[in-house]
Amino acid sequence: MKTIISLSELHATRRDLPGPVGLVPTMGFLHAGHISLVQRARSECASVVVSIFVNPTQFGPGEDLAKYPRDLPHDLALLDAAGADLVWTPTPEIVYPPGFQTWVEVADLTKGLEGEVRPGHFRGVTTVVAKLFNGVRPDRAYFGQKDAQQAAVIRRMARDLDFPVEIVVCPTVREADGLAMSSRNTYLQAEERQAATVLFRALSAAKSAYERCERDAETLRRIMREAVTVEPLARLQYVSCADYETLEELETVKGKALLSMAVYLGKTRLIDNVILE
Numbered sequence: 001m002k003t004i005i006s007l008s009e010l011h012a013t014r015r016d017l018p019g020p021v022g023l024v025p026t027m028g029f030l031h032a033g034h035i036s037l038v039q040r041a042r043s044e045c046a047s048v049v050v051s052i053f054v055n056p057t058q059f060g061p062g063e064d065l066a067k068y069p070r071d072l073p074h075d076l077a078l079l080d081a082a083g084a085d086l087v088w089t090p091t092p093e094i095v096y097p098p099g100f101q102t103w104v105e106v107a108d109l110t111k112g113l114e115g116e117v118r119p120g121h122f123r124g125v126t127t128v129v130a131k132l133f134n135g136v137r138p139d140r141a142y143f144g145q146k147d148a149q150q151a152a153v154i155r156r157m158a159r160d161l162d163f164p165v166e167i168v169v170c171p172t173v174r175e176a177d178g179l180a181m182s183s184r185n186t187y188l189q190a191e192e193r194q195a196a197t198v199l200f201r202a203l204s205a206a207k208s209a210y211e212r213c214e215r216d217a218e219t220l221r222r223i224m225r226e227a228v229t230v231e232p233l234a235r236l237q238y239v240s241c242a243d244y245e246t247l248e249e250l251e252t253v254k255g256k257a258l259l260s261m262a263v264y265l266g267k268t269r270l271i272d273n274v275i276l277e
Helices: 007-014 032-044 072-082 121-136 145-160 183-187 190-195 198-211 217-229
Strands: 002-004 021-026 047-052 086-088 140-144 166-170 234-243 257-265 268-276
Touching (some): 002 007, 007 086, 021 032, 021 121, 032 072, 032 140, 121 145, 140 145, 145 268, 198 234, 198 257, 198 268, 217 234, 217 257
Parallel strands (some): 002 086, 021 047, 021 140
Antiparallel strands (some): 234 257
C-alpha cells in the first residue's frame, strides 16, 4: 500500500494503477463501516484508492471541525489489512489553494433534511467530492447508506456533470445493538451511548408499521417522533419520510421511500435512516 499527499504524486501514481479503479472517500478515524466499503471496492475493482481528508468546508460555524477525531496511523494499518492500494491524504492547502473561489452546488436535493439544518454543508461535500473525482478519476466510488442524503446528492452531481463514475451505495454497518457506526459515536458518554440506540428503535418501529401496510407518511413520522420522545437523553432535531430519489416529504408512501432522522444525545448529533422498498 502506498501513501501520498501531493496532487502531483496522485496523478503520477494514478497513471500506473490497473483498472477498474475504486475510490472510497473518507474523513478518517475509520471504523468497520468504512472498511466494509474498502472490502466492497476490493471485490469489484483491480485497484482501490482511499482518500482521508477532514474537509473544512462541510463544517458549519460551531460544528466539530477542530475536535473531529483523527488517528492516521491506525487508519493506515486498517487500510493496509483491508487491501487498499493507494491512500491519498491531502492537506487543506492542497485541496483549497490560496485564492480558491469555485464551488459545486446541487440545488433541490440539498434544501431539506441535513441541508436545511446545516446550511452550506452540501456545498462543501459536493465541491470536495468533485475534486476527489477529478484527482483520482475512479471508475466506481463507494459511499455508505447511513449518509443517505449525501449519497443522493452525489449521484445527482455525477449525473448532471457527466462524471464517468458509478456511484455505489453500500448498506449501513451497525453495532450489535443497532446503532449505526459513526466516527462521532466516540463523543458519546456511557449513558448517551446506551440511549443512542433509540434512533434505530424508532426507525425500526416505523418500518414495522410500514410492513404491516401502514402507508400514511405522517403516521410513520409520528411513530418515530413518539419513540424518540420516550428517551430522556435524546433531543429530536427532525424526522422524515421522503421519496428515495427526490427526498421530498411524502403524504402517502407509494414507492421506494426513506425514513430518516437526526437526534442529539447530549452535545453529540447523530443521523440514521432505513429504506422502505
